[in-house]
Amino acid sequence: MKIATWNVNSLKVRLPHLLDWLARQSPDVVCLQETKTEDANFPAARIESAGYRSVCSGQKTYNGVAILSRTTPEDIQCDVPQFEDPQKRVIAANVGGTRVVCVYVPNGQSVGSEKYAYKLKWLAALEAWLKDELKRHPRLAVLGDFNVAPEDRDVHDPKVWEGQVLCSEPERRAFRRLLELGLKDGFRLFDQPEKSFTWWDYRMGAFRRNLGLRIDHILLSPELAAQCAGCIIDREPRTLERPSDHAPVIAEVSA
C-alpha cells in the first residue's frame, strides 16, 4: 500500500497537477493539506473520476485537509477531539485496516508570536490525542505538513534558521514527543540523500538552488514502521509551472 502526503497550496489551482500526479504515482491513500476550499466546492467528482474516494474538512481561504483513497474511507473524524479550534487542520479515517490521520500543523509565524503559542498548544493537543489513538489503532499512520524541520540536516542552512520558526527547540521538542509515543519518522527509516527537503520558498529561486526545509512527514506506528519498504520525496511536481511550494512524500507499507 502506497500512502502519501502533499500540501497542495490551493486544491483549486493545483487540481491538474494532483490528477496528473495520481495517474503517475497511483498511490492508494493521499493526505492533502491547504486545500483552501469549503466542502461544498470540493472537487469530489473529478477526484472520483480519477479513481479515488475522498473525505474533506475545509474552510474558505485558509487551511483545509482531505483524504483520498482507492477504497472508501470509514470512521471519519475531523479535528482533534476536546480541542476547540475553528481552523480545519485534521481529518482521520480508516482505510482498509489502517488508521490514517492527516494533519496540517499551524505555521507559527514567528517565535514568540500569538500564532507560535497556538502552534505549541496545538502540537500538545495532537500529542495527547495520538497517544490514545496509538492504543486504539496498532496500524496508525500520521501524515501531513508538520511545519517543523526536526533536525539540522533537514534545513538547507541551519545557521540562518537557528532558533527561527519551524526550527526552534520548543517546536523540535514537540515533534520529538510524537516520536517518543512510538511513532517513527518514515523518511529516516532509510538511507536518504543529503539535503532532502519537502518545501522551498517561492522567492529567490529557492527550489532551483535547493534552499529548502523538510517539514512534511509520514509518521508510522511500530507495526507499520516494521512493514515499511521505502519512503521518498517526489520533487517532480515542484518542477512544473505554477507548482505548490511543497513536494509530496510517499511511503510504501505492507497492506
Added chain:
DNA sequence: ATGGCTTGAGTGTCAAGA
C-alpha cells in the same frame, strides 16, 4: 529593503504562508 512569490478575497490591496 521584514523585501523577495503565491493564493484568496474581491477590484484595491492586504493577510497569510514558511
